[in-house]
Amino acid sequence: MSMNESNHSLSSNASEYSTTTGQIEVENPKMSMRNVDVSYGDKQAIFNVNLDIAKNEVISMIGPSGCGKSTFLRCLNRMNDTIESCKVSGDLLLEGQDIYDPKLDVVPLRARVGMVFQKPNPFPKSIYDNVAYGPHIHGLANTKFELDEIVEKSLKKAGLWDEVKDRLDQPGTGLSGGQQQRLCIARTIAVSPEVILMDEPCSALDPIATARIEELIDELSANYTIAIVTHSMQQAARVSHRTAYFHLGYLVEIGSTDDIFTNPSHKLTEAYITGRFG
Amino acid sequence: MNLTTIEIVNKTLKKRRQKERVFRAAGLVSVLTGLAALVFLLHTIVGNGWGAFTQSYIQLPLKLDAQVLRIDNPLDEEEWDYANYAGVIKASLRERFPEVTSRKQKRILYRLVSPGASFQVKQLLDDRSLLGSEVTLWLPADDDVDSLIKGYINRELPEKERRVKDFALTLIDDLVSSGQLERKFNVIFFSAGDSSEPEQAGIYGSMLGSFFTLVVTLILSFPIGVAAAIYLEEFAPKNRFIDLIEININNLAAVPSIVFGLLGLAIFLNVFGIPRSIPIVAGIVLAIMTLPTVIISSRAALGAVPPSIREAALGLGASKMQTIFDHVFPLAMPGMLTGSIIGMARALGETAPLLMIGMVAFVVDIPGSFTDPATVLPVQIFLWSDSPERAFVERTSGAIIILLLFLVIMNGLAVWLRNKFEQRW
Numbered sequence: 001m002s003m004n005e006s007n008h009s010l011s012s013n014a015s016e017y018s019t020t021t022g023q024i025e026v027e028n029p030k031m032s033m034r035n036v037d038v039s040y041g042d043k044q045a046i047f048n049v050n051l052d053i054a055k056n057e058v059i060s061m062i063g064p065s066g067c068g069k070s071t072f073l074r075c076l077n078r079m080n081d082t083i084e085s086c087k088v089s090g091d092l093l094l095e096g097q098d099i100y101d102p103k104l105d106v107v108p109l110r111a112r113v114g115m116v117f118q119k120p121n122p123f124p125k126s127i128y129d130n131v132a133y134g135p136h137i138h139g140l141a142n143t144k145f146e147l148d149e150i151v152e153k154s155l156k157k158a159g160l161w162d163e164v165k166d167r168l169d170q171p172g173t174g175l176s177g178g179q180q181q182r183l184c185i186a187r188t189i190a191v192s193p194e195v196i197l198m199d200e201p202c203s204a205l206d207p208i209a210t211a212r213i214e215e216l217i218d219e220l221s222a223n224y225t226i227a228i229v230t231h232s233m234q235q236a237a238r239v240s241h242r243t244a245y246f247h248l249g250y251l252v253e254i255g256s257t258d259d260i261f262t263n264p265s266h267k268l269t270e271a272y273i274t275g276r277f278g
Numbered sequence: 279m280n281l282t283t284i285e286i287v288n289k290t291l292k293k294r295r296q297k298e299r300v301f302r303a304a305g306l307v308s309v310l311t312g313l314a315a316l317v318f319l320l321h322t323i324v325g326n327g328w329g330a331f332t333q334s335y336i337q338l339p340l341k342l343d344a345q346v347l348r349i350d351n352p353l354d355e356e357e358w359d360y361a362n363y364a365g366v367i368k369a370s371l372r373e374r375f376p377e378v379t380s381r382k383q384k385r386i387l388y389r390l391v392s393p394g395a396s397f398q399v400k401q402l403l404d405d406r407s408l409l410g411s412e413v414t415l416w417l418p419a420d421d422d423v424d425s426l427i428k429g430y431i432n433r434e435l436p437e438k439e440r441r442v443k444d445f446a447l448t449l450i451d452d453l454v455s456s457g458q459l460e461r462k463f464n465v466i467f468f469s470a471g472d473s474s475e476p477e478q479a480g481i482y483g484s485m486l487g488s489f490f491t492l493v494v495t496l497i498l499s500f501p502i503g504v505a506a507a508i509y510l511e512e513f514a515p516k517n518r519f520i521d522l523i524e525i526n527i528n529n530l531a532a533v534p535s536i537v538f539g540l541l542g543l544a545i546f547l548n549v550f551g552i553p554r555s556i557p558i559v560a561g562i563v564l565a566i567m568t569l570p571t572v573i574i575s576s577r578a579a580l581g582a583v584p585p586s587i588r589e590a591a592l593g594l595g596a597s598k599m600q601t602i603f604d605h606v607f608p609l610a611m612p613g614m615l616t617g618s619i620i621g622m623a624r625a626l627g628e629t630a631p632l633l634m635i636g637m638v639a640f641v642v643d644i645p646g647s648f649t650d651p652a653t654v655l656p657v658q659i660f661l662w663s664d665s666p667e668r669a670f671v672e673r674t675s676g677a678i679i680i681l682l683l684f685l686v687i688m689n690g691l692a693v694w695l696r697n698k699f700e701q702r703w
């Protein structure tokens with residue numbers, strides 16, 4: 001959505017938001033991104049974004065739709081590789097290691113940085129197979145017993161175990177939307193990633209299922225680093241420690257979630273969280 | 279005049295309804311026309327061909343007498359090959375009708391039974407211990423007798439214009455009244471190869487020929503087509519060369535089938551010198567013909583697998599190969615099979631390219647392997663359709679019924695597969 005035309009104080013002059021307001025760096029970052037530019041063919045979608053993600057934090061990314069949140073998120077585990085026209089430049093480090101190093105294999109990277117998508121996308125296989133697939137391809141379990149254990153542990157962590165333990169052999173696609181999304185989370189954590197990326201994980205869910213996922217994110221943050229894109233400011237406020245506000249491909253402001261929502265420094269951030277555009 | 283919106287709408291309403299009615303009627307008429315054509319076609323074919331599934335048989339007690347058979351030394355295999363099997367049948371006929379004495383009348387008598395019936399006696403005598411015994415057999419009647427029994431020959435016609443003469447009529451009526459001439463299920467039609475005698479001709483040979491051919495076609499076109507589809511859809515770089523290949527594949531699907539026959543003739547027969555009319559060559563030619571269909575439908579099936587499934591697998595760290603073979607390929611499989619079955623159905627009904635590679639041969643023997651001379655069902659139909667005898671007309675339609683039956687089964691299987699495994703996302 002474009003900015004409110006009548007509001008001249010918000011008119012787009014890139015110099016007003018091309019440098020990020022707030023503290024980009026953190027100590028001992030889990031991931032560290034510098035000077036990230038992303039373009040789809042001729043069209044640049046991300047401009048010079050600098051951001052650190054701390055260990056075991058929940059960082060949320062908000063902003064008007066089309067501002068590049070998903071694009072940026074998908075850089076973090078190179079899911080953008082699947083889009084032919086997408087070119088990423090800049091330094092993106094996972095624990096100091098360049099993830100866009102041409103010699104780096106994306107398979108272990110994606111095992112370390114897992115992803116949950118907007119629309120629940122379980123495999124059209126059994127609940128068990130959905131969760132077991134990741135550990136299976138990465139060889140994380142040597143025996144059937146170990147695999148069973150991983151599946152059970154992951155489903156428990158995703159808060160789905162009690163609902164599905166009697167029907168693990170039934171198709172994952174037969175679950176409700178919220179259950180499917182939790183199954184997708186269980187599937188992701190079954191490979192023990194260090195970072196979990198979530199791209200609007202609740203946008204297809206009803207409020208109750210959403211609350212359930214938000215609770216889950218809170219629980220998971222004890223063990224995982226989570227980066228979540230959301231269009232719901234309430235959600236960002238509820239689940240995240242830090243919030244990043246994106247605008248037209250620029251990272252406008254980054255700060256603690258409390259500060260961003262109670263005392264934003266940048267006028268664009270303020271305009272967005274007060275609902276003047278979105 | 280000030281009309282409210284609703285009044286303006288109401289004014290046009292009648293016209294709009296009218297248009298809708300006309301359109302609906304036109305649609306209904308086209309559907310009914312199509313249905314009528316189908317019903318007419320089926321009625322003609324079934325009406326013509328139904329008789330082919332039964333055949334008139336004459337019951338005769340046969341004395342398998344060594345003297346009549348002219349076998350002096352039962353241990354001499356050659357004597358068995360040239361034994362007078364027809365003589366046994368003739369003797370039995372003479373015994374049944376002792377009043378027939380003149381040469382001319384005898385000839386008519388002997389012609390009641392199919393000339394090929396002696397072969398049945400020969401087969402029976404493969405069990406050598408039967409020599410000297412007496413057995414009762416139902417032997418196939420001649421096709422003229424069969425036509426008369428089935429009512430295709432009008433008894434009221436003057437004798438000169440009738441294929442079955444008056445004397446034969448009396449003999450036939452005699453046999454019918456004694457219960458020795460009956461219509462029975464036509465075993466020969468389903469168990470024999472081609473023959474110049476309609477009552478000895480069957481579709482089993484060509485059915486097996488079709489089977490062997492289709493097996494070759496399937497074995498070649500399915501794996502190659504699916505592999506090509508996977509490469510083009512998932513791995514191929516996007517460049518001019520690949521575009522060119524794609525355009526060519528799409529065009530190949532529209533090439534008239536006879537061109538593939540010419541290709542087969544030029545390459546397999548003329549260059550490689552493979553013998554004519556064998557299922558392997560036919561299978562290869564039809565495989566080349568079906569390949570574009572298989573590739574196109576397989577690509578459509580692969581493309582129909584939603585990207586979210588690929589993303590899910592890739593996001594877990596599955597490699598491209600794992601993503602394709604663990605998720606995309608199994609999900610696309612029913613669609614690929616459906617496309618292939620429809621391609622196979624087309625190949626089953628194909629005649630033109632096979633004529634080019636010499637599948638039109640007159641093949642009596644039942645093919646036993648991929649390299650035995652054979653013909654295929656549609657070509658058999660084509661061959662029989664050329665024969666004027668009523669019995670062959672009937673068999674032509676009978677074979678068409680069987681061919682249609684196979685096609686319906688194959689297409690039904692394709693539809694069933696599609697419905698059963700159709701995924702809703």
Ligand SMILES: Nc1ncnc2c1ncn2[C@@H]1O[C@H](COP(=O)(O)OP(=O)(O)O)[C@@H](O)[C@H]1O
Pocket residue numbers: 040043045063064065066067068069070071072083085
């Ligand atoms: N696959 C793609 N090809 C081309 N342009 C894309 C593609 N995906 C996203 N974009 C463009 O990149 C910009 C950012 O999109 P996106 O990251 O999806 O935004 P958000 O997730 O914040 O809504 C948009 O202008 C969008 O049109």
Ligand SMILES: [Mg+2]
Pocket residue numbers: 069070071199
């Ligand atoms: Mg998005």
